[in-house]
Amino acid sequence: MGEHVIRLPDVGEGVAEAELVEWHVKVGDMVREDAVLAAVMTDKATVEIPSPVEGEILWLGAEIGETVAIGSPIVRLKVAGEGNVGQGDVAQSDGGERDAAVKPQAAPEPPAQPRVPAAAVQKPATPAVVESRKEAAVAPTRPSGVLGSTGAPRKEGEKPLASPAVRLRAREAGIDLRQVPGSGPAGRIGHDDLDAFIARGPQAGKVSGLARNDKVDEIKVVGLRRKIAEKMQLAKARIPHITYVEEVDVTALEELRAGLNKQKPAGGVGTERPKLTLLPFLMRAMVRAIAEQPQLNALYDDDAGIIRQYGGVHIGIAAQTANGLVVPVVKHAEALDLWESGAELNRLAEAAKSGTATREELSGSTITITSLGAMGGVVTTPVINYPEVAIIGVNKMMVRPMWDGSQFVPRKMMNLSSSFDHRVIDGWDAAVFVQRIKALLETPAMIFVEG
Amino acid sequence: MKDISCKLLVIGAGPGGYVCAIRAGQLGIDTVIVEAAKPGGTCLNVGCIPSKALIHAAEEFEKAKLWAGSDDPLGISVKEPALDFGRTIGWKDSIVGRLNSGVAGLLKKARVKYVQGRARFRDGKTVEVETEIGQQIIRAENVVIATGSAPVELPSLPFAGQVISSTEALSLKSVPQKLAVVGGGYIGLELGTAFAKLGAKVTIVEALPRILAQYDAELVRPVSKRLAALGIDVLVGAKAKGMSSKGDALLVETVEGKDRKIAADKVLVTVGRRPVTEGWGLEEIDLDMNGRFIRIDDRCRTSMRGIYAIGDVTGEPMLAHRAMAQGEMVAEIVAGHRRSWDKRAIPAICFTDPELVTAGLSPDEAKAQGEIKIGQFPFSANGRAMTRQGEDGFVRVVARADNHLVLGIQAVGQGVSELSAAFGLALEMGARLEDIAGTIHAHPTQGEAFQEAALKALGLALHA
Numbered sequence: 001m002g003e004h005v006i007r008l009p010d011v012g013e014g015v016a017e018a019e020l021v022e023w024h025v026k027v028g029d030m031v032r033e034d035a036v037l038a039a040v041m042t043d044k045a046t047v048e049i050p051s052p053v054e055g056e057i058l059w060l061g062a063e064i065g066e067t068v069a070i071g072s073p074i075v076r077l078k079v080a081g082e083g084n085v086g087q088g089d090v091a092q093s094d095g096g097e098r099d100a101a102v103k104p105q106a107a108p109e110p111p112a113q114p115r116v117p118a119a120a121v122q123k124p125a126t127p128a129v130v131e132s133r134k135e136a137a138v139a140p141t142r143p144s145g146v147l148g149s150t151g152a153p154r155k156e157g158e159k160p161l162a163s164p165a166v167r168l169r170a171r172e173a174g175i176d177l178r179q180v181p182g183s184g185p186a187g188r189i190g191h192d193d194l195d196a197f198i199a200r201g202p203q204a205g206k207v208s209g210l211a212r213n214d215k216v217d218e219i220k221v222v223g224l225r226r227k228i229a230e231k232m233q234l235a236k237a238r239i240p241h242i243t244y245v246e247e248v249d250v251t252a253l254e255e256l257r258a259g260l261n262k263q264k265p266a267g268g269v270g271t272e273r274p275k276l277t278l279l280p281f282l283m284r285a286m287v288r289a290i291a292e293q294p295q296l297n298a299l300y301d302d303d304a305g306i307i308r309q310y311g312g313v314h315i316g317i318a319a320q321t322a323n324g325l326v327v328p329v330v331k332h333a334e335a336l337d338l339w340e341s342g343a344e345l346n347r348l349a350e351a352a353k354s355g356t357a358t359r360e361e362l363s364g365s366t367i368t369i370t371s372l373g374a375m376g377g378v379v380t381t382p383v384i385n386y387p388e389v390a391i392i393g394v395n396k397m398m399v400r401p402m403w404d405g406s407q408f409v410p411r412k413m414m415n416l417s418s419s420f421d422h423r424v425i426d427g428w429d430a431a432v433f434v435q436r437i438k439a440l441l442e443t444p445a446m447i448f449v450e451g
Numbered sequence: 452m453k454d455i456s457c458k459l460l461v462i463g464a465g466p467g468g469y470v471c472a473i474r475a476g477q478l479g480i481d482t483v484i485v486e487a488a489k490p491g492g493t494c495l496n497v498g499c500i501p502s503k504a505l506i507h508a509a510e511e512f513e514k515a516k517l518w519a520g521s522d523d524p525l526g527i528s529v530k531e532p533a534l535d536f537g538r539t540i541g542w543k544d545s546i547v548g549r550l551n552s553g554v555a556g557l558l559k560k561a562r563v564k565y566v567q568g569r570a571r572f573r574d575g576k577t578v579e580v581e582t583e584i585g586q587q588i589i590r591a592e593n594v595v596i597a598t599g600s601a602p603v604e605l606p607s608l609p610f611a612g613q614v615i616s617s618t619e620a621l622s623l624k625s626v627p628q629k630l631a632v633v634g635g636g637y638i639g640l641e642l643g644t645a646f647a648k649l650g651a652k653v654t655i656v657e658a659l660p661r662i663l664a665q666y667d668a669e670l671v672r673p674v675s676k677r678l679a680a681l682g683i684d685v686l687v688g689a690k691a692k693g694m695s696s697k698g699d700a701l702l703v704e705t706v707e708g709k710d711r712k713i714a715a716d717k718v719l720v721t722v723g724r725r726p727v728t729e730g731w732g733l734e735e736i737d738l739d740m741n742g743r744f745i746r747i748d749d750r751c752r753t754s755m756r757g758i759y760a761i762g763d764v765t766g767e768p769m770l771a772h773r774a775m776a777q778g779e780m781v782a783e784i785v786a787g788h789r790r791s792w793d794k795r796a797i798p799a800i801c802f803t804d805p806e807l808v809t810a811g812l813s814p815d816e817a818k819a820q821g822e823i824k825i826g827q828f829p830f831s832a833n834g835r836a837m838t839r840q841g842e843d844g845f846v847r848v849v850a851r852a853d854n855h856l857v858l859g860i861q862a863v864g865q866g867v868s869e870l871s872a873a874f875g876l877a878l879e880m881g882a883r884l885e886d887i888a889g890t891i892h893a894h895p896t897q898g899e900a901f902q903e904a905a906l907k908a909l910g911l912a913l914h915a
Contacts, residue, residue: 174789
């Protein structure tokens, strides 16, 4: 019998660490070769870690939500035969490696902390920095069941159960015992229950049938949600946003779009075209506008103080999925025509929704579109997809009365709410950019006229 | 006579009225109480207290008669006992007298003004009292009606001559030789039993198919057994039709439909009590009624502001301790305290032989609310009951099946009236079977049967 250590493999280009988001196994499980052990998440993509061997799980090296360095041991298996480590040197070699890897970043912490469960001592490969974070997450434990047991105090029509002394006190305090939950046997209300009820303060307009709910659910922010949180925080903390809203008359664009969608593809079989949404037009318009203002299609490395202007227009499309917000990227939009843009958009949206989008498909954008479609509202204040410098927000299209100089006419209007990194984009340039897009969308032929 | 103005006027100094007045006085409320008869009401003068005195005397006399027999197992023998009934009544009256003056003293101590006379509403704030020395007008911010109840008369048997109510039965000059009791409720049985023990030949006539009809048959069985042993005839399903023309017998239609003459020198009619809603000006204030009774809410408020009603005039159960609790509550409400009726149990006792106690829900009432558990422990397995020669009867505990909350407690047996305190407390405190089972009950007492009954309901009985 030998022991086989599985280390976190390199899951993507240039990734140094990944967050463990899911265990598919637990200690004691028997696994076959290629069985999925765990899922880890890098910047955007989730990668499954298969088992290279068959054996029994002896040890798991990380908790869900922990960040694990590439190359760290994550699983130990008992395998038939030799394994890949000698029994004796497991702890030593792992320990040495851990120390070397962790020391530079780990804060000097006392090695033995009272809250760390005893089991943790036997997890030499768990980096200390991770351990301390786990502790922080565990520390604010929920105040035990005292409040949790409150809800509708008792079944309808059932009399509250309390001793005469408790009843008298409640009466004098003006408390309706029917509203007081009882923690005693058979739901008896004691003086403590009354104290707790009084401590919770006066009850605002109690209506029977509506019960207080004092439940507090603790939801660990892990995986994609944590990525989103970190990204949003970074963007809002670092980037001074300037948001510019302009309305666009898309009546002509909508006519064109409807016409194109009605048109049967000329090529016959195999060239079935997707229905066009408004986004491919916007993408084309952005490509045109960026050609005139390349500074909008850039990544600002604020640590290095360098703006990288890109020749290729890689448009991120913010998409809602079951797990949260992801941003699949239409690469080189400048090289895609309207139909190709639409097709690529559909493909990526589908991949993002089904969770099959690759890390590459979910990264590398240089500018982003955010659209909530029919939910788009009148105005949004989009958050820039750091380290980009611009994001174009599409609001809901609606028919509004517009003044044409002599009368009001119904027009299909749509707002664009766009944010820019004001450090590197001046308000003027932002306005010029949006006005250019507006002009292109209002006269859609211009999008397609070369030169 | 100068008018009296007060904050609180109580009409009737029975247990409800005098308790209300005492508590109000203690709370500093300017209180007046009006009573036409003696303080203490029915309970103290012609009810609970004198009947218990008579019952006690009867029990003692019966014991003496037993000892005068030849085969007393205790080995006690006496000569033929004799009864000086006049002295018995005198003793009873002395107890009543002591309590009368006790109540008067307590009222005085609480600075309650006592007005002797018959009160009558003039309007919702004004009452006129006919006193010995003329009419007294009393104006009050709050009035408590505590006029109580009176024995119900049968049209065919009006109270007069040989036909008496419980009031007269408690002040007879001599023990009747033959006593017919119409009504097999607790009053008729208590007095009928007492007179049987005192030497009367007693026949009880009950219109319903059984005596003590509001109690379950199992509970009543030891009482029926004892009545038979005392030689009391019990006619159930029988109707009292009136007196014979000579006035020496009660005419009864039996359950078989036959007419029967029951020779009797006294006919005691105890077919219930009615609220006293006449003679004090109810018509002047026009209160909402609830059947025969005055309608009250959970604070004993009537339909007229500032007018409260307590006790028997407000409905069943017509029990002194209910009236007292209401009276106390109303006094506190008038004093500005927040109170409302929230009692869980009003224990009721029949001082029959053996005694019968109920508190809370009966098994049938409890069953109607959901699944129940019942634990019943017989006194035949209780040491103290044996040593008292009182092995008949049992304690029964009724509890919810799901959380073992005790819903009702019943007992029948010698001296079980004193267990009512424990029963009431258990219910009022919201005890579960485990609470009673887990309380040490002193040995040897009949109270142990209470604990054992709870244990039995839990399937953990030790002595059964």
